[in-house]
Amino acid sequence: MYSFLSQISNLLSQPFLNMANSTTALPVLSAFLLGIVGAMAPCQLTSNLGAITLYSNQSLQRGIAWKELLLFIFGKIIAFSGLGLIVW
Structure with a gap:
């Protein structure tokens, strides 16, 4: 079950992780996006x-x-x- 939820989590969080990596010049926005990624953990x-x-x-x-x-x-x-x- 964890494997299944991990796949869903990766699918949902990958776009936000990519955006966070591209917004390192704006730390607040990057932290917000990384918070969304963390909220999608299994x-x-x-x-x-x-x-x-x-x-x-x-x-x-x-x-x-x-x-x-x-x-x-x-x-x-x-x-x-x-x-x-x-x-x-």
Whole structure:
């Protein structure tokens, strides 16, 4: 299964990786594109799909309109942005 997801990840991320390599003169744009490539890693694909499935299922059962899913996405944005600021 990992091999299959790795092939999908490579297929999806290759154009972004090529763009990131061609934009080394603009470090912010290059870092953004490399972040997109990192988000398409097989472990990220499965964890994001799993979380979206879990939270959207809970939202449908409880009638809460995507609250948990949006909070999950917002949490990931905050966590990765914080890590990026620390490294920067």
